């Protein structure tokens with residue numbers, strides 16, 4: 036069959052006659068149905084290329100055009116690696132920095148920012164808090180997202196209902212689980228991920244492989260419920276899906292079939308069969324249609340799979356060529372373009388951030404959730420507490436009853452330095468758990484569950500009591516076994532310095548995690564920064580001997596270990612006297628003299644000033660974290676906005692539409 040013949044036959048396929056249940060009539064310029072609140076998404080000539088390394092300029096998506104409408108579900112299908120996730124990311128404004136995007140994506144006819152809290156996105160990986168039960172995970176999410184106007188019991192009811200709809204009632208009180216302990220299954224995790232995103236009935240929902248890990252019955256029920264939501268609540272749903280059963284396939288309104296980033300077919304799912312048949316690739320009667328489409332266009336396993344087709348081409352590569360050419364000439368494509376053009380001028384709802392809970396509610400709920408997570412996670416603090424206790428027992432026995440001899444000056448210096456450097460350094464052990472928290476934070480942030488400041492405050496509040504335990508118990512063991520300066524006030528000060536130092540390392544690791552999210556790279560970076568600070572704190576190389584002035588001052592003054600050292604030393608030495616061996620032991624040397632002459636410390640101000648500087652730095656580190664996260668959230672959409680300029684004809688059409696929303700511009 037020549038391509039002209041294919042074109043003629045394709046023109047006979049009438050869009051509206053056989054389109055799926057969700058197809059609605061279009062009126063000129065305005066879409067009927069969900070105008071009040073729905074989000075219309077259109078994309079035209081959308082290109083995505085890799086922009087990093089060897090792959091730079093590799094085309095991932097090649098000029099795609101399509102749309103998604105409220106009340107409908109668009110399924111994206113294609114062989115593995117064809118660009119399904121990339122298309123979802125591009126539409127959701129979440130492409131990573133290793134890619135470049137061109138063409139344009141419009142929401143309600145306008146270029147609006149979708150990233151950071153405006154759409155719900157269920158990613159391929161299930162990033163959930165492993166220590167929570169299913170009920171807790173969904174309930175905390177509900178509290179974070181649902182409006183304050185809903186009562187507690189209404190929220191609970193919504194949670195229970197959503198959990199049941201996803202078939203998770205049996206697993207409600209089972210912990211999600213992760214690497215350390217086994218919890219619910221992979222398929223159940225998938226459904227929990229969907230639960231937390233559909234709670235608020237988001238206007239726009241992206242689902243990347245929602246049914247992976249589910250059996251066919253569960254897949255059908257989950258997709259059926261999602262489609263119910265689309266129809267009932269006017270949600271716009273775009274789902275990439277691998278291998279739907281024929282029942283699931285029948286639920287979709289539109290289908291976007293991709294191969295190597297190119298459109299093989301975009302149109303009503305119900306017309307796909309005819310499209311394939313018309314081009315010489317009819318679906319055998321006993322085969323699942325979606326299996327057939329994917330086998331026909333899968334170049335990775337050519338030859339055999341096309342046996343029996345009536346087309347001239349028996350290879351997938353040839354089949355793809357025929358289908359792409361035929362689609363370009365078809366009236367299905369023209370209809371898609373017409374609808375995309377219609378939607379350019381449509382007027383719909385503004386893109387808003389999703390969480391409707393107040394800032395205070397977010398802070399309270401996040402603090403509670405984070406506290407429970409830290410409490411239940413053995414690796415977060417309990418293991419550290421045990422290791423710290425063991426280490427402090429070693430310190431205590433090794434430096435037991437240190438005394439007040441001349442030699443005890445050096446021994447006191449060593450034990451305090453060890454505590455200030457290594458005991459603090461070990462706080463880095465919380466990083467792996469924190470990286471997991473950050474992954475959850477990123478997912479929830481992108482989905483608009485809460486504010487960054489709420490996360491920062493809650494993290495600080497929930498970790499504070501745990502860190503206090505880790506500092507006080509081991510510190511007391513070391514302090515009293517060694518026999519450091521007597522007096523409860525001295526011990527309390529000592530524990531406060533250790534506590535502040537631990538808070539500082541946590542803050543530092545939060546900053547590192549916001550820049551280097553990878554766990555190994557983060558540990559290396561965090562360790563490197565701390566080692567540099569310890570080295571420049573004026574102990575290994577005494578302050579007066581440090582290179583002057585260029586090298587000395589910045590690091591010496593920035594390193595928090597300097598202030599921690601000074602605080603420990605002042606707390607310990609001031610008020611003590613030691614026999615002066617150089618003077619034959621007859622005279623004594625005071626603690627102040629030791630600090631000034633021996634360690635060249637700044638004794639002109641009180642130890643409380645050092646402690647205040649440490650707590651000041653604790654706040655500074657948290658604020659820095661906040662600034663970095665907020666800045667990174669702003670930079671990404673700005674870069675995207677520059678690349679995502681609509682062509683001239685779009686600007687002309689949009690000129691008649693309403694004013695730009697949410698900082699958007701036409």
Ligand SMILES: Nc1ncnc2c1ncn2[C@@H]1O[C@H](COP(=O)(O)OP(=O)(O)OP(=O)(O)O)[C@@H](O)[C@H]1O
Nearest residue numbers: 085090095114115116117118119120121122133134
């Ligand atoms: N930042 C990037 N740099 C280079 N190549 C990329 C980048 N992002 C995606 N790709 C490549 O683009 C192709 C499409 O990736 P994508 O994850 O979108 O495929 P997919 O259809 O979702 O695959 P699967 O079904 O297996 O999840 C892959 O070959 C992938 O390696």
